[in-house]
Amino acid sequence: HTGHSTDTVHYFVGDYVDHRFVPEHVDVLDYGTLYAPLTFVDGQDRRILFGWLRENRSDRDQSFAGWSGVQSIPRVLTLDDQNRLHMQPVPELASIRGEHFHYTASTINEDQLIAESHNVDIEATYSADASGTFGLTVLGAPDGDECTRVVYDSDRQQLMVYTLTTETNGAISTYTRAAVHPLAADEDLTLRILLDGSVLEVIANERTSLTARVYPHHQSQQQVRLYGPSTGLMSLDIWKMPSIWQ
Numbered sequence: 001h002t003g004h005s006t007d008t009v010h011y012f013v014g015d016y017v018d019h020r021f022v023p024e025h026v027d028v029l030d031y032g033t034l035y036a037p038l039t040f041v042d043g044q045d046r047r048i049l050f051g052w053l054r055e056n057r058s059d060r061d062q063s064f065a066g067w068s069g070v071q072s073i074p075r076v077l078t079l080d081d082q083n084r085l086h087m088q089p090v091p092e093l094a095s096i097r098g099e100h101f102h103y104t105a106s107t108i109n110e111d112q113l114i115a116e117s118h119n120v121d122i123e124a125t126y127s128a129d130a131s132g133t134f135g136l137t138v139l140g141a142p143d144g145d146e147c148t149r150v151v152y153d154s155d156r157q158q159l160m161v162y163t164l165t166t167e168t169n170g171a172i173s174t175y176t177r178a179a180v181h182p183l184a185a186d187e188d189l190t191l192r193i194l195l196d197g198s199v200l201e202v203i204a205n206e207r208t209s210l211t212a213r214v215y216p217h218h219q220s221q222q223q224v225r226l227y228g229p230s231t232g233l234m235s236l237d238i239w240k241m242p243s244i245w246q
Contacts, residue, residue: 009034009051013083025083031179032161032211034072047077048090053199056175056213072211073194073201086206089194097121097239105233108226111137115224119241122193122224128186130154130232138195139216140223148214149227150193150202157182159204166217181208188234196241 009030014023029037034051042048051072075087101114108114118139126134135151149162163175181204183189194201200212224238 009037011085013079013085027084028179028209029085030209030211031159032177032209033213034209034211039077049075049077049087051211053201053211053213056215070199072199073196075203080207084207087203087209088206089192089201089203093121093194096242098242099240101236101238103226103233103236105230108230108233108236110226110229112226113223114226114236115238115240116222117224117240118195118197118222119243120193120195120224121239121241122191122195123235123237124191124193125234125236126152126189126191126232127234128183128188130189132228134228134230134232135191136193137223137225137227138193138200139214140225141216142223146216148200148212148216150191150200151227152181152189152191152204159202159208159210161200161202161210161212163212163214165215175212177210177212179204179208179210181205 008028011027011029012021012023013025014021030051033054033056035054037049037051039047039049053070053072073093074090076090078086080086103114120138122136124136131154133151133153135149137147137149140147146165147163151160151162152158153160157180159179159181161177165173183205187205190205192203198213198215200214202210204210226236
């Protein structure tokens with residue numbers, strides 16, 4: 001069962017007995033722009049979720065563009081032994097992956113250029129003893145003036161999306177969204193990052209979701225780079241994803 005407030009969508013896990021739903025676990029489905037989630041059981045007996053990803057743009061910009069909002073990538077839902085909701089993008093995405101880049105801590109350096117694309121599928125794993133603030137920069141401009149970062153702060157145990165963009169009038173605009181993401185003492189951090197044009201979907205350890213909409217002013221910004229130290233990086237896999245228009 002899901003419900004939503006003005007900014008955040010929650011989910012409830014429990015039992016439905018004698019026409020009453022009794023919740024046993026309540027948590028946040030998504031800390032970002034995902035809204036109005038709908039689910040169904042598909043032909044493979046999987047519970048699939050679709051969500052609506054709202055805009056970060058002003059009403060004026062949305063009107064000027066002539067469209068607003070997009071569907072999220074469908075996710076397969078399951079429960080773990082603590083009744084926490086787990087989410088994975090449907091595995092069918094792997095069938096359309098393109099050029100592949102693979103790295104480990106020994107084969108990549110901080111701020112190293114990895115790929116140039118604004119359509120990527122990323123899987124990253126950091127060891128349980130990784131410390132500091134680390135992650136990836138996506139949609140990075142070559143001159144560094146604009147960027148979007150997906151990072152984990154191990155001290156605060158927070159997953160964050162940070163965006164730096166330039167407005168049409170030249171003003172600098174920053175946006176930060178954070179999600180609490182505690183890890184067990186021996187638990188590695190896993191990140192699944194889907195970037196598709198203006199849409200950024202991040203899922204950490206299959207249970208913490210943070211979505212965002214990003215509209216760089218300079219269309220040339222498309223670089224993907226490692227952010228922070230690579231010492232705790234166990235594996236990093238990046239695939240370029242094809243456009244539906246090609």
